[in-house]
């Protein structure tokens with residue numbers, strides 16, 4: 001802790017004792033206490049060094065160092081992904097997944113990535129999800145609870161101890177825009193001191209909650225937006241994503257058009273490949289036409305049925321590739337195919353479900369693998 005911080009805390013405590021405006025002052029110097037807590041998330045206040053004794057008293061009576069704890073950490077055998085199982089205040093569990101890119105064999109000829117290691121953290125925003133997407137393990141759990149902003153930020157705190165996190169994607173459990181206030185508050189903290197994440201390195205993934213997309217643009221400009229489209233026409237969309245009924249495709253695309261006009265940033269489109277449901281050539285053409293007016297990156301996600309009760313099958317590699325060819329060749333749309341990583345630990349991002357408290361989920365391969373790959 002720096003001398004400046006110590007002085008700052010002293011002054012704050014002093015002000016608190018004499019005039020009751022401690023909180024605003026405390027927030028200003030909280031970042032030095034915060035920094036310690038980030039390094040030591042399971043610490044007690046007594047362990048924070050060099051604070052005046054009254055500060056400990058106040059911290060103990062009014063604050064908690066953290067409201068969630070790491071229940072377990074599982075590394076994939078290839079060292080690329082790490083899954084954190086996090087226990088929340090109310091005893092529920094969520095997952096956060098760290099994905100490291102520089103070690104990925106082949107991508108940079110087996111050499112470390114230029115610019116050093118970097119990691120993306122996939123964060124959960126709710127326990128369960130009420131959108132009920134038919135291909136999603138989280139959806140099959142139903143909605144259990146919203147995470148508080150603190151619980152969202154603490155996923156980054158916990159993960160930062162293990163890796164230097166450069167990117168955050170809201171693609172874990174839950175629909176982030178259905179927990180809007182906590183989401184915005186959490187992003188404000190992440191973009192402030194001491195994390196200082198650029199909003200450009202934060203991606204919010206949504207099924208397309210129209211009113212929230214409009215709102216987030218004014219509340220949080222410069223974020224990355226990822227839209228889980230998953231189908232090029234409304235009826236297929238409703239079939240696999242019941243929540244889409246409330247958000248007609250045409251209206252959604254108008255909203256995105258407006259969003260892009262204001263943001264001037266590309267939009268990421270997620271498209272899960274379900275055999276003979278949305279992976280036909282005609283669907284690729286429909287999608288190409290739909291997206292032609294946009295600046296987008298399409299991410300094709302091979303479906304992994306593990307963990308869901310659905311009857312869907314994975315599209316064959318050949319069907320995924322020809323889908324990609326049409327989007328690229330005919331419509332000149334940047335299209336990537338998402339790699340699956342960390343399957344051996346069920347360390348996956350997107351459509352997560354937590355099988356707790358039994359031990360099956362660890363090494364049991366019971367979760368969906370759906371790795372966010374947008375920032376490559």
Ligand SMILES: *[C@@H]1O[C@H](CO)[C@@H](O)[C@H](O)[C@H]1NC(C)=O
Pocket residue numbers: 144145146178179180181
């Ligand atoms: C979760 O958050 C949403 C949006 O803020 C709110 O409408 C809903 O009531 C919350 N649900 C619970 C169980 O707290």
Ligand SMILES: *[C@@H]1O[C@H](CO)[C@@H](O)[C@H](O)[C@H]1NC(C)=O
Pocket residue numbers: 357358359
């Ligand atoms: C889970 O694993 C731990 C350690 O391996 C063991 O102590 C515990 O009893 C297991 N729990 C269940 C429910 O199997």
Ligand code: SF4
Pocket residue numbers: 129130131132133136137138139140172173174175207351352
């Ligand atoms: S895919 Fe996303 S929005 Fe749909 S049920 Fe799963 S977590 Fe919810």
